[in-house]
Amino acid sequence: LRAIAEAGPDAEEQVMSAQKDTVRRVLSQIEAAVARVQDGTYGVCLTCAKPIPVERLEILPYTPSCVPCQRSAG
Numbered sequence: 001l002r003a004i005a006e007a008g009p010d011a012e013e014q015v016m017s018a019q020k021d022t023v024r025r026v027l028s029q030i031e032a033a034v035a036r037v038q039d040g041t042y043g044v045c046l047t048c049a050k051p052i053p054v055e056r057l058e059i060l061p062y063t064p065s066c067v068p069c070q071r072s073a074g
């Protein structure tokens with residue numbers, strides 16, 4: 001965020017770049033989720049191996065981890 005604030009005329013370009021990174025990250029998470037559906041491990045947290053609550057999967061169907069693990073990962 002500080003980089004965007006100090007960037008001046010290039011700020012918009014940097015925001016777009018950040019958005020593209022986000023798209024790539026989400027896309028890779030979706031691809032990984034599809035792979036987990038195929039191998040039968042979908043819905044299980046990759047970090048703690050516990051089931052991810054259905055309510056969370058309804059909001060973020062491609063999430064690789066439960067809320068506590070995502071928080072501890074930063």
Ligand SMILES: [Zn+2]
Nearest residue numbers: 045048066069
């Ligand atoms: Zn977890």
